[in-house]
Amino acid sequence: MRTTVGIIGGGPAGLLLARLLHRAGIGCVVLESRDRAYVERRQRAGILEQGTVDVLRECGAGGRLDREGLPHQGIELRFEGRGHRVDFPSATGGKSVMVYAQTEIVKDLIALQLEEPGGPPLLFEAEALAIEKPDSAAPVIRFRHEGREQTLSCDYVAGCDGFHGIARRAIPADRVRTFEHAYPYSWLGVLADVAPSCEELIYARHRRGFALHSMRSPHVSRLYLQVPGGTDPDDWSHERIWDELSTRFALDGDWTLERGPITATSVTPMRSFVQEPMRHGRLFLAGDAAHIVPPTGAKGLNLAVTDVITMARALIHHQETGSSELLDGYSRTCLRRVWQAERFSYFMTDTLHRRPDETPFEDRERIARLERIASSPTASAELAENYVGLPLS
Ligand code: APR
Ligand code: PHB
Secondary structure (H helix, E strand, O other): OEEEEEEEOOOHHHHHHHHHHHHOOOOEEEEOOOOHHHHHHOOOOOEEOHHHHHHHHHOOOOHHHHHHOEEEOEEEEEEOOEEEEEEOHHHHOOOOEEEOOHHHHHHHHHHHHHHOOOOOOEEOOEEEEEEEOOOOOOOEEEEEEOOEEEEEEEEEEEEOOOOOOOOHHHOOHHHOEEEEEEEEEEEEEEEEOOOOOOOOOEEEEEOOEEEEEEEEEOOEEEEEEEEEOOOOHHHOOHHHHHHHHHHHHOOOOOOOOOOOOEEEEEEEEEEEEEEEOOEEOOEEEOHHHOEEOOOOOOOHHHHHHHHHHHHHHHHHHHHHHOOOHHHHOHHHHHHHHHHHHHHHHHHHHHHHOOOOOOOHHHHHHHHHHHHHHHHOHHHHHHHHHHHHOOOOO
16 A cells, blocks of 8 residues: 555544645545454543534534534632632633544544545554664655554655554654653542533532532533542442542532542543654654643643644645645754643643642642632733633744
């Protein structure tokens, strides 16, 4: 097989890239190691920045998003038994976010790609095994599909294969630097068939730890609890989960957390990670393949989207003008934004969680950070600007 851009990974990054390239007349093939059902079931984050919504609409994937997505104009920060709203539009010139699950975006993009006549091939159960000669003019992806080893010859390779993929590791170790931070806690995520108890997301700091109230639809709530690293979700009965959530969200005034049947639980470790540079020869990394943020602030999916917008622009510019200027600047352009998202996610995580070894001083200092956001329009605007997404440079 041969194509212009060989895309490894059919997550949001790889699927959106395929869509953007196809619309510009650039050939591509997507290789996804898992089957379609698995990819469409995987539970991930659910907050889309304005820019993410805009690009999905522009590329024809906005239909269901506009019908079923829930526009949100702000969030609540809850601490010391009180709630404080951070308003987005007033602080950002009218921007807001959309609640729409990543799994739904993946379903929409897969359906578009498979249904469109002449759409780029999307191979499921096609596992990339190696990228050969990524720094040459003719890289080759070796992959296994339908029990056979095959090759895909490309002009460019897009490594969109997530944190555990092979693309990141195809760059020689002496050419990369990695930056990492591990957090001494995880999130226990809960999906429940119950109407959300709030209209906007609640980020709560409590002396027993962080809790987040999010949602998937008017009938499905998505909730998270800070738990110690290495927690087994089976150690948490559903009753214990609801009790703990109720405690951490408790307000001085009148407020009740509605309970309902829990349909899924999972534990996610928290990590910050960046690999630099994001390009080696004709191999370009995007999304989780190049960087991880902790989920507080919901930047992971949105960063993957801005990486692939930047990559598509660079490839289209090269096709139209012959200039490789944007391709050469790809890593630098992406990393500027990546580090801003790393900073914001680290700040949100560190401010809202309780470290097991936290001192009373550190506790008070974090509450002071939240008091500052609650009382200063400038501090609140700083949070809002980052939350809705910094402009694409
Ligand atoms: N060959 C082919 N596909 C692979 C391989 C491989 N060797 N290794 C991994 N993959 C596939 C995975 O099965 C997965 O479907 O690559 C895809 C990567 O998708 P994601 O992990 O969703 O990563 P990405 O597309 O970068 O999405 C951004 O950021 O914070 C997160 O929740 C956010 O998952 C979202 C991610
Ligand atoms: C989610 O809905 O899954 C979600 C929302 C906000 C976050 C993280 C996750 O900061």
